[in-house]
Amino acid sequence: MGRVIGIDLGTTNSCVAVVDNGQPAVVPNTGGYKTTPSMFAISQDGKRLMGHLAKRQAITNSKDTVYAAKRLIGRRFDSTEAQRSIDLCPYEIARGPNDDPRIKIGSKTFTCPEISGIILRGMKRVAEEYLGEPVQEAVITVPAYFNDTQRQCTKDAGKIAGLEVLRIINEPTAAALAYGMGREGDEKIAVYDLGGGTFDISILEMSDGVVEVLATAGNTFLGGEDFDRRVVAHLVEWFQESEGIDLHSDTMALQRLKDAAEKAKCDLSIRESTEINLPFIASDAQGPRHLNYELDRATLEGLVDDIVQGTLKSVEQCVQDAGVGATDIDQIVLVGGQARMPLVQNAVAEYFGKRPHKGVNPDEVVALGAAIQGSSLVEEEGNVLLLDVTPLSLGIGTFGGHFARLIDRNTTVPVSKAHIFTTTRDDQSAVKIRVLQGESDITLENDLLGEFVLSGIRPAPKGEPEIEVSFDIDANGIVSASARDTATGKEQSITVNATGTLSDEEISQIIEENELYEVELKE
Amino acid sequence: MPGSAESRVKIECEVSEEDLARVPRLASGCDPTGLELSPAEGFLLSRIDGQTSWKLLREIGGLTPDQVDLCIEEWLMEAYIDIDGRPPRVKRRETAIPEKPKPKRTMLPGEIDESLIDSSLDLDVALQREILEVEQKLECDYFTLLGLEREADGKEIKRSYFVLSKRFHPDRYFRKNVGDYGERLHTVFKAISEAYELLSDPASRKEILASLADPYRVETFSEPGDPAAGTTTSRKPLSPVERLRQRMLFRMPEGMRDEKTAQGDDLFKAAQQSERMGRFAEAAANLRLAVAFDPFNREYKRALGKLQAQIARDRIEELLSSASGGLGENEKGEARRLAQEMVLHRPKDAKVLSLAARLYVELEDADHADEYADRLATAAPDDGEHHRIRAMVHRLRGNKGHAVSEVNKALELDEIDAEAKKLLHLLRGGSRRT
Numbered sequence: 001m002g003r004v005i006g007i008d009l010g011t012t013n014s015c016v017a018v019v020d021n022g023q024p025a026v027v028p029n030t031g032g033y034k035t036t037p038s039m040f041a042i043s044q045d046g047k048r049l050m051g052h053l054a055k056r057q058a059i060t061n062s063k064d065t066v067y068a069a070k071r072l073i074g075r076r077f078d079s080t081e082a083q084r085s086i087d088l089c090p091y092e093i094a095r096g097p098n099d100d101p102r103i104k105i106g107s108k109t110f111t112c113p114e115i116s117g118i119i120l121r122g123m124k125r126v127a128e129e130y131l132g133e134p135v136q137e138a139v140i141t142v143p144a145y146f147n148d149t150q151r152q153c154t155k156d157a158g159k160i161a162g163l164e165v166l167r168i169i170n171e172p173t174a175a176a177l178a179y180g181m182g183r184e185g186d187e188k189i190a191v192y193d194l195g196g197g198t199f200d201i202s203i204l205e206m207s208d209g210v211v212e213v214l215a216t217a218g219n220t221f222l223g224g225e226d227f228d229r230r231v232v233a234h235l236v237e238w239f240q241e242s243e244g245i246d247l248h249s250d251t252m253a254l255q256r257l258k259d260a261a262e263k264a265k266c267d268l269s270i271r272e273s274t275e276i277n278l279p280f281i282a283s284d285a286q287g288p289r290h291l292n293y294e295l296d297r298a299t300l301e302g303l304v305d306d307i308v309q310g311t312l313k314s315v316e317q318c319v320q321d322a323g324v325g326a327t328d329i330d331q332i333v334l335v336g337g338q339a340r341m342p343l344v345q346n347a348v349a350e351y352f353g354k355r356p357h358k359g360v361n362p363d364e365v366v367a368l369g370a371a372i373q374g375s376s377l378v379e380e381e382g383n384v385l386l387l388d389v390t391p392l393s394l395g396i397g398t399f400g401g402h403f404a405r406l407i408d409r410n411t412t413v414p415v416s417k418a419h420i421f422t423t424t425r426d427d428q429s430a431v432k433i434r435v436l437q438g439e440s441d442i443t444l445e446n447d448l449l450g451e452f453v454l455s456g457i458r459p460a461p462k463g464e465p466e467i468e469v470s471f472d473i474d475a476n477g478i479v480s481a482s483a484r485d486t487a488t489g490k491e492q493s494i495t496v497n498a499t500g501t502l503s504d505e506e507i508s509q510i511i512e513e514n515e516l517y518e519v520e521l522k523e
Numbered sequence: 524m525p526g527s528a529e530s531r532v533k534i535e536c537e538v539s540e541e542d543l544a545r546v547p548r549l550a551s552g553c554d555p556t557g558l559e560l561s562p563a564e565g566f567l568l569s570r571i572d573g574q575t576s577w578k579l580l581r582e583i584g585g586l587t588p589d590q591v592d593l594c595i596e597e598w599l600m601e602a603y604i605d606i607d608g609r610p611p612r613v614k615r616r617e618t619a620i621p622e623k624p625k626p627k628r629t630m631l632p633g634e635i636d637e638s639l640i641d642s643s644l645d646l647d648v649a650l651q652r653e654i655l656e657v658e659q660k661l662e663c664d665y666f667t668l669l670g671l672e673r674e675a676d677g678k679e680i681k682r683s684y685f686v687l688s689k690r691f692h693p694d695r696y697f698r699k700n701v702g703d704y705g706e707r708l709h710t711v712f713k714a715i716s717e718a719y720e721l722l723s724d725p726a727s728r729k730e731i732l733a734s735l736a737d738p739y740r741v742e743t744f745s746e747p748g749d750p751a752a753g754t755t756t757s758r759k760p761l762s763p764v765e766r767l768r769q770r771m772l773f774r775m776p777e778g779m780r781d782e783k784t785a786q787g788d789d790l791f792k793a794a795q796q797s798e799r800m801g802r803f804a805e806a807a808a809n810l811r812l813a814v815a816f817d818p819f820n821r822e823y824k825r826a827l828g829k830l831q832a833q834i835a836r837d838r839i840e841e842l843l844s845s846a847s848g849g850l851g852e853n854e855k856g857e858a859r860r861l862a863q864e865m866v867l868h869r870p871k872d873a874k875v876l877s878l879a880a881r882l883y884v885e886l887e888d889a890d891h892a893d894e895y896a897d898r899l900a901t902a903a904p905d906d907g908e909h910h911r912i913r914a915m916v917h918r919l920r921g922n923k924g925h926a927v928s929e930v931n932k933a934l935e936l937d938e939i940d941a942e943a944k945k946l947l948h949l950l951r952g953g954s955r956r957t
Contacts, residue, residue: 166697210685377697385689387716402782412716414693414709422815426808441782463811474709475693 004137004166004378005127006174006370007120009154011070011197011223013337014038015367016123018131019375022383024178024368027130035363036126038119041065042105050122062090062255064105068225069115071197072101073157074150074501081221088229090251100501113153113502114510117160121514124161138163139374141366143198144170144216147392147447148437149501151477156502160510166377168477169388171195172202173213174369175335177384179360180206181372187330188214190319192348192356193366194311195336197223201315203322203329212387215321215410217314222307224265224338230303231261235276235293243289245282253281257291268297269340301343308347315351321410332356335365387412394471394479397434397443399424406471409439413477418470420486426462430455433469435481435496454483454492544890545606547580547595548573567594571604574870576894583863635659645699650690654704657691657711664735665718673732677723684719691715787817794826803834828868832875835865839882850886858882866895873903880912889919907933907940914946926950 006024008015013035017026026034031052039054042064049057058065068085075082077095085101086093096102096111103110120140127135142154151168158165172191179189186207193200200218204211235257236247247253260276267274273296281291319326332348334356339345349355376384389412395405398421406417423431432453438446457465466486473479482493502510549571560568563586570580577595581588598604635655642648660668666675669683689695693708701708721727794809810827817823839861842854850858862879869875876899883892893916900909910933917926927950933943 205681207682207685208689210689212685377694385692385694387688387692412720414713415716416713420815422812424812461808461811463808463815 002133002135002137003131004139004371004374005124005135006367006372006374007123007138007140008171008174008367008370009070009116009120009123009140009142009157010035010038010195010366011068012038012225013196013363014119014123015364016127017364017367017371018127019371024181024371024375026364026367027127029126030129036119036122037067038070039065039067040069040115040118042108048118050118059252059255059259062251064091066091066103066105066110066115068197069103069112069119071221072103073112073116074147074153075101077101084221090255096501098501111502111506111510113157113507114160114514116154116157117510118514120157120161120163124163136162136164137166137374137378139167139169139370139377140165141171141174141370142168143193143195143218143220144172144200144202144391145198145218145220148449149447151391153501156507159507160514162511166374169370169373169386170200170202170213170216170391171198171366172200172216172335173204173211173386173388174367174373175333175360175365176202176204176206176211176369177372177386178365178369179331179333179357180209180211181384184208188324188328189331189333190315190329190352191333191335192311192315192339192344193218193335194338194344195223196225196338197221199223199311199314201311201318203318203324209384210387211384212412213389213410214324215318216389216391217318217321219311219314222310224262224336226307227265227304227338227341228258228261230307231265231295231300232257234299234303235261235291238293239281239291243282245284245289247282250282256281264295265300265341266337268295268300269342272297297342305343308344311344312347312351315348326352329354333360333365335360335362337363389413390415390473390477392437393439394435394437394449394473395446396421396469396481397436401443403436403438403441403443403446406469407473413473414475416470416472418468421467421469422463423457423460423465423467424462427459428462428465429457429459431457431467431483433481433483433492435471435479435494449479449496450481450494452481452483452492452494454485454490456488456490457485458487542606543578543581544576544894546573546576547571547599547604547606550603550605563590564594567591568598571595574898577606578890579894639703641702644702644704646696646701646704651704654691654707654711657687657715658707661710661714665722665731666735668714668718669722671722673735675722680719680722684715687715688712783816784820787813787820787823790816791820791823791826794830798830803830803837806830807834832865832868832872835861835868836875836878839865839878843882843885855886858886870898871902873899873906873908876902877908877912880909881915884912884915884919887919889916892916892919905936907936907943910936911940911943911946914943914950918946918950923950 003018005027006017008017014037015026015035017024019025028034029036029051033052036051037055039050039058041049041054041057041061043049043057043061044064054065058067068089071085072082072093076099077093078099082093082101092104093101094104094109096109101112103112103115120138124135124138138158140154140158142151146154154168155165172193175191175193176189179191180187183206186205188203188205191200191202191204193202198218198220199222200216202216203214205214206212232254240246247257256278260278264274264276273294276291276293276295278291280288282289319329329352332352332354334340334345334348339348339362345356372384373386376386389410390407391409393405393409394407395403398404404419404421406419407415411417421431430453432451434443434451435449436443436446437449440446454467457467468484468486469481470484471479471481479496480493481496482491484491567580567586570583575583577591580595581591586594595604599606635652639655640648640651644651657668666673669675669680669687671679671683675683691708691711693705693712696705696708721731790809790813794806794813797803797806797809807827807830810823810830813823814820814827839858842850842858842861862882865875866879876895880892880895880899883889883895892912896909896912896916899912903909910929914926914929914933917923917929927947930943930947930950933940934947937943
């Protein structure tokens with residue numbers, strides 16, 4: 001069996017790492033870059049491109065270039081998040097047969113797991129070229145706030161890429177593993193992860209290689225791209241005022257502005273001011289127009305300050321959930337490219353009353369952690385142990401539309417929990433157990449994972465029968481539920497299969513189709 | 524059941540009437556948790572409270588009379604229970620029955636089943652032993668499971684949890700050929716993480732310490748002012764379901780706990796309202812739901828017990844007053860059930876015991892009437908009622924001499940006892956006729 005790779009499948013960039021001789025290391029791609037853009041495109045001459053190649057041609061081919069597909073994966077077409085992407089993205093998003101968002105490039109329609117699968121396949125190849133041996137197994141990271149469907153879709157994407165996904169782990173947890181490997185003693189750490197598209201905050205406790213997640217909070221729809229958009233909007237507004245030309249419906253100009261905004265934002269992390277130079281951005285009767293703008297750090301910070309303050313609300317909630325005080329945190333680990341911004345670092349430092357840890361690379365630490373988890377699973381003497389938790393609460397629907405939680409979110413897995421329920425009508429002979437996942441107290445607002453009926457309850461006045469309902473999650477995250485009438489011993493149970501948006505047949509069909517394009521994906 | 528012979532021998536018992544009238548009780552200092560019992564047997568054991576006769580156990584124990592006899596006899600032999608400190612006089616006939624699957628032997632502490640060790644697995648034999656040892660500790664309290672003193676602080680709890688996790692987390696043995704140990708590791712890890720979760724939360728830790736201080740704490744339905752309350756709290760072992768119910772509340776997330784408590788409160792208020800309006804059945808239904816929502820609220824349980832006893836009592840009184848021409852078979856059955864329910868909820872209430880005893884006199888069931896008279900004598904020794912009932916019992920059994928002496932005892936306590944005088948008159952009149 002070959003080595004297990006760790007993949008950080010990011011919204012904007014992806015990164016792959018492997019543990020080599022006990023040392024985790026990021027694998028650079030053939031271009032020498034340690035991260036690869038999570039972009040996929042079909043060029044005008046029909047070639048399939050991913051990574052840097054896809055990014056390079058994005059400006060001239062914005063309609064057929066897909067980025068930030070992670071924002072859509074595992075969501076329903078009608079969800080607010082998907083609708084927001086539809087408004088923002090230059091590529092076309094259509095409703096799929098399972099009510100999932102699908103991406104249209106030319107005449108071909110792609111599912112989201114398929115797009116992510118293509119990115120993962122690219123990352124797999126990067127690792128294979130570096131290691132000189134085939135790779136079959138991977139640990140892939142997702143934001144802590146991903147629900148079951150999003151996780152399952154990410155697993156499906158791995159399958160499409162020809163990978164066996166040993167585990168899906170949370171990005172902040174992976175970062176903590178990478179930070180904590182080889183460290184001794186007890187520490188409480190906060191992982192502040194502000195990536196391209198998502199924001200996560202986790203509080204973890206570690207002691208001699210054991211990592212326990214205390215709490216997690218975040219926002220799956222907030223990240224560095226929101227910063228870019230603010231800058232783009234600012235530039236569009238400025239250009240309108242100074243030149244009288246409206247750029248906001250010009251897709252090519254917008255793509256150039258977006259790239260320039262991202263670059264300027266990065267520049268301002270190390271400099272006080274930067275110049276944005278976009279010649280021939282537009283033209284009118286007077287001829288071509290150029291955009292030339294001096295952006296300074298203070299202006300940028302003014303544009304995005306409310307976003308940064310918004311992340312601190314999640315931090316506050318997380319610290320409370322963890323049952324600790326802000327000053328109990330021993331170490332702050334920053335993850336994600338956007339966390340390089342001085343404004344972000346200062347806000348975090350001010351909140352916790354100490355400077356963040358400097359020893360890790362925010363772009364690479366998640367992939368390193370995934371590789372560490374992969375190797376600690378398969379190695380004889382793994383040196384870290386991750387006490388992973390359930391991302392969302394599990395429970396059943398009860399009388400009056402109330403959601404009764406049996407397993408709270410952030411509970412360490414594997415876990416079993418039981419609770420006694422009763423009937424609500426006299427002589428009720430059956431109960432329907434609806435297994436749900438979510439955080440709302442109202443049944444209807446949570447996701448239904450499955451349901452079953454326990455019948456043959458002996459006639460009795462309401463409130464008298466005792467129905468013992470048990471939930472079990474094993475180490476692989478598989479959920480099963482059972483109900484037992486304590487009087488008769490009669491029992492019913494189900495195993496809840498997390499379902500992605502694709503069936504097994506669809507997945508194998510996609511795998512077959514993609515074999516044809518193997519070669520063109522090379523960089 | 525503690526059967527140890529190679530092929531189980533079914534012991535057919537013929538229990539003497541004398542023994543049937545006797546009241547078994549749990550032997551002092553015995554820990555019944557070491558027994559390997561089916562839920563039905565556990566239920567029977569829980570009914571042995573030092574108040575219920577062998578005969579009554581046969582009826583209410585949930586097993587057939589034969590099974591009840593067999594259990595009681597075996598527990599007597601194993602000295603888990605005793606009867607008035609004397610060995611029972613039981614005639615035995617032994618008949619071999621086909622061998623059943625061998626029951627799992629109860630292991631002594633520290634002893635493991637060597638047959639479970641499998642050296643062909645990718646799991647160190649020493650580690651296999653360790654897993655089996657921890658598995659045995661699963662029935663122990665949470666402190667023992669984590670290897671901690673009851674005074675352990677948060678840091679020590681966490682440390683022990685981390686150390687045990689490193690040893691037993693299923694991920695440590697990912698993809699290894701571990702046979703049955705995979706399932707065992709899951710069970711063990713779940714138990715230690717439950718122990719850690721509950722001991723780290725101050726509220727649940729407090730509950731756990733309280734239940735450790737009094738492992739057989741049971742809810743009794745006596746009212747606070749009840750003079751008989753608390754004198755002889757019975758020690759009942761908890762069934763698995765009862766144990767779950769005890770743990771349930773503090774295992775619940777706080778939001779849910781609050782919601783359930785609020786729902787319980789609403790239902791309780793609704794029940795009080797129904798009770799005031801005289802709608803007892805409706806009140807009882809609401810109270811049952813209130814108890815289901817908030818099983819730790821003693822007030823609800825007490826109210827429910829009181830109400831159920833009240834309903835049973837009203838119905839019995841109704842049956843008795845309309846029974847001038849004798850009760851029908853159905854009514855007799857109902858009356859017996861009601862009497863049991865009423866006494867279950869108010870085991871020390873003199874009025875309840877007296878009503879039950881009188882009911883059995885009416886039903887011409889001298890044995891039961893006698894039993895309740897016994898209990899009445901304990902509950903209210905200074906009242907003549909138990910003498911009057913004994914007199915009726917003796918009269919039923921045709922033992923007039925004894926009956927007269929009981930009436931006289933009643934008259935000694937209260938010389939103007941009209942009912943006793945009437946009884947005396949009746950007994951004398953009866954004797955003249957013969």
